[in-house]
Amino acid sequence: MPAETGAKRDIRALDLESLRAFFLAHDQQSFRADQVYQWLWQKGAHSFEVMTNLSKATRELLDAYFVINHIAVDRQQRSTDQTVKNAIRLHDGLTVESVLIPTETRSTACVSSQVGCSLDCTFCATSQLKRMRNLNPDEIYDQVMALDSQSRLYFDRPLSNIVFMGMGEPLMNYKNVMSAVDKITEGLAMSPKRITISTSGIPKMIEKLADENPKFQLAVSLHSAQEKVRNEIMPFSTSFDLETLLKSLQYWYHKTRSKVTFEYLIWKGINDTQEAIDALVAYAKKVPSKVNIIEYNPTDSGDFQAADQQVIERYKQALERAKITVTVRRSRGKDIDAACGQLANKLVPLDDKN
Numbered sequence: 001m002p003a004e005t006g007a008k009r010d011i012r013a014l015d016l017e018s019l020r021a022f023f024l025a026h027d028q029q030s031f032r033a034d035q036v037y038q039w040l041w042q043k044g045a046h047s048f049e050v051m052t053n054l055s056k057a058t059r060e061l062l063d064a065y066f067v068i069n070h071i072a073v074d075r076q077q078r079s080t081d082q083t084v085k086n087a088i089r090l091h092d093g094l095t096v097e098s099v100l101i102p103t104e105t106r107s108t109a110c111v112s113s114q115v116g117c118s119l120d121c122t123f124c125a126t127s128q129l130k131r132m133r134n135l136n137p138d139e140i141y142d143q144v145m146a147l148d149s150q151s152r153l154y155f156d157r158p159l160s161n162i163v164f165m166g167m168g169e170p171l172m173n174y175k176n177v178m179s180a181v182d183k184i185t186e187g188l189a190m191s192p193k194r195i196t197i198s199t200s201g202i203p204k205m206i207e208k209l210a211d212e213n214p215k216f217q218l219a220v221s222l223h224s225a226q227e228k229v230r231n232e233i234m235p236f237s238t239s240f241d242l243e244t245l246l247k248s249l250q251y252w253y254h255k256t257r258s259k260v261t262f263e264y265l266i267w268k269g270i271n272d273t274q275e276a277i278d279a280l281v282a283y284a285k286k287v288p289s290k291v292n293i294i295e296y297n298p299t300d301s302g303d304f305q306a307a308d309q310q311v312i313e314r315y316k317q318a319l320e321r322a323k324i325t326v327t328v329r330r331s332r333g334k335d336i337d338a339a340c341g342q343l344a345n346k347l348v349p350l351d352d353k354n
């Protein structure tokens with residue numbers, strides 16, 4: 001709809017075909033659409049003005065019909081370990097968070113897929129926020145672009161990895177996440193192998209994903225292989241029992257030949273028993289997988305306490321004995337609430353020094 005008759009449309013909601021149709025309908029050659037598409041999805045243009053290979057008239061035409069909604073980095077905080085947390089303002093004023101995590105050799109972008117979260121994991125700060133809405137593909141793409149620029153600026157290298165481990169459940173925003181992954185891998189020429197989608201475990205969606213010939217990695221936040229315990233700490237999981245989840249993961253492996261990574265937190269009095277360890281080993285043996293033990297980051301709820309180091313060690317040894325690859329991940333960005341499960345839109349002052 002043109003400006004005179006109503007609200008302008010967000011141009012990034014259009015696919016290439018629709019954009020071509022738009023130009024044809026306005027007596028312009030359809031290859032203009034390809035040029036615009038490149039500006040939008042390869043160069044990350046946020047205005048029509050910068051599209052210098054288009055004539056002024058064409059840019060004005062676009063301006064009359066469309067807007068380019070885009071995110072803005074509202075606030076930024078840097079951790080003593082160099083992790084950068086961004087509060088991202090969306091075009092409608094809502095906020096999500098994105099985190100840039102540097103190591104010696106890598107720069108990992110941790111991006112959000114929803115404003116708030118659809119799920120209710122009791123140990124996660126994000127679950128305290130109501131799910132407000134899904135992010136659009138361009139809002140996910142923009143987070144990656146912003147973190148890529150930050151990585152170049154602060155660490156002198158482009159992003160090496162992208163993980164969908166920020167706010168939200170990516171598989172509850174399936175279509176937009178898939179479309180964003182396309183834009184990121186095609187537009188930005190990022191290898192899909194370096195992208196990981198993390199899910200709390202929605203079996204139907206995992207199967208759907210497996211059917212689409214995905215090239216990215218899959219991680220599942222398991223945290224317990226004991227039904228009763230998992231149901232307590234992740235109440236939504238009562239609708240998705242462990243057996244059904246396992247079947248979907250076996251299907252995933254069958255179709256993709258890619259090992260799933262189980263993310264696993266260990267808490268005192270919840271999953272620090274020998275039965276819990278045995279259950280995990282038995283579960284992980286049933287599907288080609290790796291286990292990533294993540295350090296628990298305290299949240300405001302305060303009901304959970306990280307297990308002792310000895311328990312982590314026992315888990316590690318039991319998994320290794322069963323020939324399952326296990327890594328123990330130290331958290332990054334804890335001092336600024338940027339670590340896993342700590343993203344809760346806490347307002348942080350914009351600190352120019354950082």
Ligand code: SAH
Pocket residue numbers: 123124125164165166167168169170198199200219220221263265294295296297298299339340341342
């Ligand atoms: N909803 C998806 C994506 C979020 S990823 C998922 O659950 O996988 C966030 C990761 O951080 C998940 O593995 C989640 O279980 C973990 N996490 C949540 N709260 C945490 C906390 N307080 N400390 C450490 N990790 C946490």
